Amino acid sequence: MAETPASAAALKTVTLVSSDGERFEIAESSAKQSITIGNIIDDGCCDASIPVPNVTGKVLTKVIEYLKNHGGGGGDAEKKEKDDELVSAPVPVLLDYILAANYLDIKGLVDLVAQEIADSMKDKSPEWVRSEFNIENDYTPEEEEAVKSHFAWAF
Amino acid sequence: MDSALLHHAVGVSPNPKLKRPCYPNRISSPTSDPNQFDALMETFLDFHDSSTIALDLAIDRIIESRPHDSDKNDVINRALRLGSALTEAAKRSARRRASMHNAVVWALPSDLTIKVFSLLNTQSVCHAAATCTFFNKCAADPLCYSNINLTTIVPRVNNIVVSTMIQRAGKVLRSLKLGIVPSPPVASLGSSQALVYSMRNSSDTSGFSWNDKKSRQGKETSVLTRSCLAPLIGDGGTPGALLKRLHLYNIERMDNTAFGAAISACPSLLDLEIVGLHVELRQTLESVSRSCPLIERLFFESSKTGRDDNLKLPTCNDLVNNCPYLSSLALRGFKLHDPKVRVLVKGLRHLKFVDFSTSYAITGEFLRNLGGSVGGSLLEVLILRDCMHLREAEVSRLLSAILAGRFRLLKHLDVSNREGLASDDDWYQRCYTPSFMSLRELLEERPNLRVLADFPAEGSFVEEPVTSSDVNVDTNSPSVASSHTSGEYVFTSSSESSYNSDQSSGNEDYPNAGLPVHEESSDEVDDL
Numbered sequence: 164m165a166e167t168p169a170s171a172a173a174l175k176t177v178t179l180v181s182s183d184g185e186r187f188e189i190a191e192s193s194a195k196q197s198i199t200i201g202n203i204i205d206d207g208c209c210d211a212s213i214p215v216p217n218v219t220g221k222v223l224t225k226v227i228e229y230l231k232n233h234g235g236g237g238g239d240a241e242k243k244e245k246d247d248e249l250v251s252a253p254v255p256v257l258l259d260y261i262l263a264a265n266y267l268d269i270k271g272l273v274d275l276v277a278q279e280i281a282d283s284m285k286d287k288s289p290e291w292v293r294s295e296f297n298i299e300n301d302y303t304p305e306e307e308e309a310v311k312s313h314f315a316w317a318f
Numbered sequence: 319m320d321s322a323l324l325h326h327a328v329g330v331s332p333n334p335k336l337k338r339p340c341y342p343n344r345i346s347s348p349t350s351d352p353n354q355f356d357a358l359m360e361t362f363l364d365f366h367d368s369s370t371i372a373l374d375l376a377i378d379r380i381i382e383s384r385p386h387d388s389d390k391n392d393v394i395n396r397a398l399r400l401g402s403a404l405t406e407a408a409k410r411s412a413r414r415r416a417s418m419h420n421a422v423v424w425a426l427p428s429d430l431t432i433k434v435f436s437l438l439n440t441q442s443v444c445h446a447a448a449t450c451t452f453f454n455k456c457a458a459d460p461l462c463y464s465n466i467n468l469t470t471i472v473p474r475v476n477n478i479v480v481s482t483m484i485q486r487a488g489k490v491l492r493s494l495k496l497g498i499v500p501s502p503p504v505a506s507l508g509s510s511q512a513l514v515y516s517m518r519n520s521s522d523t524s525g526f527s528w529n530d531k532k533s534r535q536g537k538e539t540s541v542l543t544r545s546c547l548a549p550l551i552g553d554g555g556t557p558g559a560l561l562k563r564l565h566l567y568n569i570e571r572m573d574n575t576a577f578g579a580a581i582s583a584c585p586s587l588l589d590l591e592i593v594g595l596h597v598e599l600r601q602t603l604e605s606v607s608r609s610c611p612l613i614e615r616l617f618f619e620s621s622k623t624g625r626d627d628n629l630k631l632p633t634c635n636d637l638v639n640n641c642p643y644l645s646s647l648a649l650r651g652f653k654l655h656d657p658k659v660r661v662l663v664k665g666l667r668h669l670k671f672v673d674f675s676t677s678y679a680i681t682g683e684f685l686r687n688l689g690g691s692v693g694g695s696l697l698e699v700l701i702l703r704d705c706m707h708l709r710e711a712e713v714s715r716l717l718s719a720i721l722a723g724r725f726r727l728l729k730h731l732d733v734s735n736r737e738g739l740a741s742d743d744d745w746y747q748r749c750y751t752p753s754f755m756s757l758r759e760l761l762e763e764r765p766n767l768r769v770l771a772d773f774p775a776e777g778s779f780v781e782e783p784v785t786s787s788d789v790n791v792d793t794n795s796p797s798v799a800s801s802h803t804s805g806e807y808v809f810t811s812s813s814e815s816s817y818n819s820d821q822s823s824g825n826e827d828y829p830n831a832g833l834p835v836h837e838e839s840s841d842e843v844d845d846l
Contacts, residue, residue, distance in 0.1 A: 255423075258424065258425055258426060259425075261426065261430060262425060262426065262430070265430055273430075273433070277430070277433050277434050277437060278437055280434050281434050281435075281437035281438050282437075284434070284438060284442055284445075284446060285438060285439065285442050286439070286441070286442055287442070287445065288445060289445050289446070289448040289449045292445060292446060292449045293449050293450070296423065296424060296449075297423045298420050298423060298424060298449055298450050298453075299416035299419050299420060299450065300416065300449070300450060301413045301414075301416035301417040301420065301450050301451050302413075302450070302451060303409075303413065306451075307448065310447060310448050310454060311448055313482075314444035314447065314448065314479075315474075316468070316470065316474040316475045316476075316479050316540070317440075317441045317444035317445060318444075318445075318448075
């Protein structure tokens with residue numbers, strides 16, 4: 164842990180503004196886990212705050228929490244606990260998280276939420292998946308029959 | 319007024335063959351005047367449900383008003399067609415709306431959806447595909463099939479399914495698991511539970527009947543044949559080229575040739591697991607030597623325990639020379655001779671995990687002088703469960719060698735045996751209370767070493783591996799001295815059978831018991 168000028172840079176913060184005008188301050192180093200934000204910073208446009216138009220304040224709060232959690236320092240168990248808490252949200256919220264993480268290009272968060280969504284779908288019947296994700300059946304009876312017989316071994 | 323509108327509705331598709339002198343108010347075709355048609359439809363759709371009686375009466379009146387029988391029937395047919403067209407149009411609209419609803423509720427684009435699906439097992443991908451059209455589209459992406467798992471408990475998968483999945487995966491295929499696995503595979507280190515499954519004898523075939531009519535009809539067969547892996551070779555060998563893992567279980571019809579051909583298309587293979595296939599040890603090892611230079615793990619469990627005796631020294635040498643990266647080797651249920659096995663353990667420089675459970679003929683001699691510079695020094699796990707000819711003397715020798723500092727990295731040793739260990743001269747003579755004198759000392763010297771040596775019979779010598787954290791053992795047993803060491807080892811004596819239930823070999827294939835029968839059954843499902 165050398166005391167370099169980098170430690171001064173580590174204190175540098177950026178401000179992110181959600182689509183509904185909420186402002187969030189975060190250390191630059193943590194923010195750069197988002198490739199999108201990182202590019203904006205590197206392009207030199209971060210004196211003013213950085214708008215994040217696709218993400219609401221509610222979701223951005225959680226994204227920022229994730230970035231701070233993984234921004235460096237802290238034990239693995241602690242990080243996992245916070246991650247687990249993040250993904251315990253209901254499905255529609257998880258979908259919001261992954262969309263935001265995708266837009267902001269935060270690989271770790273995309274993977275984390277994708278895994279959680281996949282885990283919830285694992286070994287469940289189509290009917291269960293539909294009800295859980297509020298999806299409607301838009302097949303014709305013939306199409307549905309064709310799909311099911313195509314994968315007959317799985318049913 | 320209702321019946322007039324019905325007139326229009328029913329008369330809307332003009333049939334030039336029929337004369338209609340009395341219908342002057344017919345609306346021209348919908349396409350030429352959409353607004354009027356829309357207005358008509360809207361009025362029609364506004365009919366309250368209670369109008370059904372009026373509807374009935376109106377239809378009757380219209381029919382009445384037609385002079386000829388053919389005209390009357392015509393009205394009825396038109397009404398039926400109209401009703402049906404209306405139903406179909408409504409259903410189509412419902413589906414369109416459902417699709418739009420889905421797009422809102424599942425807001426993820428294809429690439430994110432595919433990412434989620436790529437984390438699912440194959441069966442779940444199929445279930446997802448059946449939920450809605452968007453999921454079906456995403457589920458067709460190759461990335462969802464990088465790891466294909468088509469193992470089932472009873473026969474359900476046929477060649478066509480395998481072929482479809484492999485085609486879907488294309489170049490992205492990395493792992494393929496196929497066949498019948500009777501119960502979730504027991505992956506515990508100490509188990510020699512046979513995964514070999516005989517379809518005729520298993521009680522798991524509840525609900526599945528060989529005489530099932532459906533399964534006899536043409537393509538409905540749910541049996542994998544010898545060419546089930548042909549898709550790996552097809553298309554210039556692309557699917558197999560980057561395959562890293564191949565696990566095959568109990569595919570009754572697989573043979574040496576077909577297997578060898580499939581393996582030859584998989585030069586990138588790292589992990590090969592074969593259980594219950596009717597392929598021979600020598601040919602299989604030769605195929606692997608020839609085709610899979612990068613292989614790191616080979617797990618091979620025989621389908622004819624004890625009867626496969628054809629391993630030759632040159633084959634062992636070839637394997638050692640051509641597959642130097644092998645770090646995990648399991649050959650279970652074969653007749654293995656010490657000199658040949660020695661070549662393997664000595665020559666495979668990266669070998670860490672060895673399992674020769676239920677082997678015949680090996681006595682343990684192959685381990686002499688190994689564990690140091692001669693070879694076998696990286697060994698971490700050595701499992702020799704239920705090896706009929708494993709000699710007590712050789713095990714003793716091994717333990718002394720470990721005490722003397724060889725096999726420095728060994729963490730786990732298992733010499734348990736349902737029939738005890740063989741004594742030196744006559745393997746029929748069994749030893750149930752091996753006198754491993756150095757054992758206590760050994761475990762003090764090597765606290766990280768875990769030794770399993772379960773032998774049967776009452777009053778005999780049993781020890782149970784215990785983690786070093788807390789050991790508080792009940793030591794009120796009669797004859798054998800109890801000892802509590804700081805290592806992972808405790809002697810107790812018990813008057814019950816000593817088997818840990820989850821470590822029983824479950825292997826009926828002992829020399830005294832009947833050997834498994836794997837004949838082709840005559841009333842098997844017709845092949846395509």
